[in-house]
Amino acid sequence: MVPHLTTALNGPLLTLEQRLLESMPKIEHWFRSQWLEYGAPFYASVDLRNAGFKLAPVDTNLFPGGFNNLNPDFLPLCIQAAMVAVEKICPDARRLLVIPENHTRNTFYLRNVYALTHILRQAGLEVRIGSISPDITEPTFLETHDGHSILLEPVQRKGNRLVLDNFDSCAILLNNDLSGGIPEILQNLEQSLIPPLHAGWATRRKSQHFAAYDRVIAEFAKLIDIDPWLLNPYFDTCTELDFHARVGEDRLAAKVETLLARIRSKYEEYGVTQEPFVIVKADAGTYGMGIMTVKSPEDVLDLNRKQRNKMSVIKEGLKVSEVILQEGVYTFEHLNEAVAEPVVYMMDHFVVGGFYRVHTSRGVDENLNAPGMHFEPLAFETPCSTPDCAGAPDAVPNRFYAYGVVARLALLAAAIELQETDPDQ
């Protein structure tokens, strides 16, 4: 079952998907040359928004937490891609220590850890899960929402190595996005950390990612001769903000106005009748905290206390002083009455599956990955690598091919971003 795209499929999206399809050999050739130059992250997920007239990534997660939502039919694809990733990043590894998030009570997240470690074991690694949570002081069996049992063990620091009882691994896979900063126990380790520490939200900035994405799209759009805006949300940043103390609101409002004007002009060019909107969110951090939908400059001037509180802290209580303003992209994909947002999963530079976040109580202009949000995952029914070039551009496998291309463009941006922000370079 694929969400029905409510917008008529005869406008720019059809043109865009048609262009992606007919350019497939050119696109794949270009990706090959890019991956020779930039090493893909070990894994990633990309949230896409499909507005009918536009298809764009809105978030690139380097610590994906929804492997449990993928179609089990594509497990072999994950295993094969994991093998490639391991070969590239740590070919000598026999053992892998996986460090998950600390929220050990989220049984859905635990199911992700279960799915991820299963893939890695099938790829031929000895895998154990080491927790850096203060709650895990001894080997602890936890149960996923669907009754699988996983063992979390407290990590031990021995010199410059992180070990478990009778388990010293050559590499450590982080599934913890370091939103709360880099804990001391992870600093100055001699083992390889995958992804590297600077991929965590302690140092990563969304604006750096989208700056790299800008450049990727500029080149890609030229390659297949399209307007880069069709794949790229406009963005801007605003720093030195203090929502509590109401510092910087004017600057933010002015930037909102400029951004809305730019979007409005594009909407006019393409005959889009919807109202432009902007998403303001913390430049560092994830989990949809510190995020708001803005349709006019006044929206950021008239924040009430509750809204200011909501904007001023993100995960782990971190204070927000830098935000990214991102062109809002309407979600026009629906499943029955619910809004659906595609999420694409990748290992190394391969798309290995994805799912729709289907959410009944949210609007088409809202962030679907928000606190307290309950979404129903709907696994993609086909992988993103099997377009039917003879079929209609909106045929199911072709829609997925388009998703896969845009997700890989975001992945390439992440690769460039990580190379540019590497402290050792």
Add this chain to the structure above:
Amino acid sequence: MVPHLTTALNGPLLTLEQRLLESMPKIEHWFRSQWLEYGAPFYASVDLRNAGFKLAPVDTNLFPGGFNNLNPDFLPLCIQAAMVAVEKICPDARRLLVIPENHTRNTFYLRNVYALTHILRQAGLEVRIGSISPDITEPTFLETHDGHSILLEPVQRKGNRLVLDNFDSCAILLNNDLSGGIPEILQNLEQSLIPPLHAGWATRRKSQHFAAYDRVIAEFAKLIDIDPWLLNPYFDTCTELDFHARVGEDRLAAKVETLLARIRSKYEEYGVTQEPFVIVKADAGTYGMGIMTVKSPEDVLDLNRKQRNKMSVIKEGLKVSEVILQEGVYTFEHLNEAVAEPVVYMMDHFVVGGFYRVHTSRGVDENLNAPGMHFEPLAFETPCSTPDCAGAPDAVPNRFYAYGVVARLALLAAAIELQETDPDQ
């Protein structure tokens, strides 16, 4: 549906499969280090024989011709592996010229060409099929047995390049095993030939392959502490034969006797009650021509005219003067009343699927890939990469894991063989 293994699963095979399963991380780690040293062939298929007490490759084909027999569910796995193969061997390639076998009337073979080119197109290449057959003098549409249409075009030599009308490719993929020698049109090309010309039967020798396999297995058996014989058929060679003129029969008979004695001694060690046998086949060549089953030295002395004719020529009328004597491995896998032989398909170093050759009218000690042979392909129902370590060793996915391991051992031997026989080294 998986062929039922008629032998009781509590003997050495259980032990062997158990050992492979419990050694999985060690095995995969070892393979990773091997593939760092040796480049895998672009593609290959390996014929296995499962005797219950022994699981061994009997033939490694570097121009696999049965992609049409794979489970369509694993197409994404093929595409992903093809992407890896292309990245490694010809990352710059946009276009690929595929050169198939000349037997253009075999509509099942044409279906293989259709399946193979579909995979390569899905991996993002522009693919066209260039024939070197004298029968193809203009672009010709041919129909596969199930109604798909494929276009074969006559190749043109332009200087040191092989081209089609409006199609000059950076690389050429051979799906033609060159049994009849290397045609002049393929010599001294400046384009990359994949696999290289010396992988063809014009120069390749089975005995070189199995000599490399001997060394691979010696190391592998030490790694997981098993008797190498459990994965390795004994073999010997005999040269300067002329079956027509009855030259060399005595030498061949003596070698058969020695080989049978070695097998008999192993059978005694393992309490195997079957009668040992030897397969004598042309050291160069394929398609099951020039092949016979031998149970005593007399069997090669008492050849009648018809048998001598059968042994003395292989595909394309080539004369046989060198043979390989290979320990016969019984096939104890059955589907209903029919004998079944697993065939594993690989692209780059990944197992991408396989099928059983199911043949109703052949015995357990006969070659199943023989002229006039009609087999029913039965696609593997799971890929070979998803063992269920918690399941019984003879659980279906575990049997396939064992197949995948042994097929990759043969693939590694082929990689070493190609490196050793490379005329440019």
